[in-house]
Amino acid sequence: MNARRRSLPARHAVRAMQFGIVGILVAGVLARNVSVAVNGLFAFAVTFLPSVLSRDWGIRLSPGLTLWITLAVFLHAVGMLGLYDGVWWYDHVTHTLSATIVAGVGYATARAVDRYTDTVHLPRRFMFVFIVTFTLAFGVFWEVLEFFARLSADAVGAEAVLVQYGLDDTIVDLLFDSVGAVLVGLFGTNTLATAVDSVHKRIEEARAG
Known part of the structure; x- marks a missing residue:
């Protein structure tokens, strides 16, 4: 129970970033920006990789590793909005x-x-x-x-x-x-x-x- 409670902040952060990626994906579709939409879709798919590995292959990742993976693809998706060129x-x-x-x-x-x-x-x-x-x-x-x-x-x-x-x-x-x-x-x-x-x-x- 304690381990599950400690993992809750990481899970909430992952969920929040998933919603953020969906927002980026929708923004790309509405703007007809193929690069933003495709990279947003890719990033969103990757966020489910830890769950797929656990369910289908029995490979379990810690909440911290799941958060790290999600953060990496989230920042990449955000970068497609212009940060790669502007920063x-x-x-x-x-x-x-x-x-x-x-x-x-x-x-x-x-x-x-x-x-x-x-x-x-x-x-x-x-x-x-x-x-x-x-x-x-x-x-x-x-x-x-x-x-x-x-x-x-x-x-x-x-x-x-x-x-x-x-x-x-x-x-x-x-x-x-x-x-x-x-x-x-x-x-x-x-x-x-x-x-x-x-x-x-x-x-x-x-x-x-």
Whole structure:
């Protein structure tokens, strides 16, 4: 009961941000702004990811992690309203937050596999390098995706859903992706213990089945 009560503020905050994202989505539709509407829809869908993982896969995330994921996509959706263009540091914040989520996914999966089999041993120093490398690899993939999304939009004369501002912007984005990965490597691994346990349990159940 006490744990449930402690989680209530996080749940209320998640619900409030979900309503905020819906408002952004509606604003994008009414303004016929494709990028705002699509990113709002994407952000809203991501907020239900922890529930889907828990219900369908038995992977439980702590209320704090659920709040962190929701905050990242909420800030991204808000940024599409003009903050990305009008506030120079806003993109750095959202990239760092998003990178912590990617790093967390990489760490939780790798650590669960490490616990699953004795043939795989991942020392702490290697895990730190893995977290940074995994996050940067995803960051590069995302930048390439933004680049081709912009080319495709220009080719058909449509508004780009994902925006890529050039090589300098890409380098800076990857720099802040690294910051997010380093933060998880240094301070976030204990926070992810519940997620690691859930993933490990899911692997064991799959093996037994």
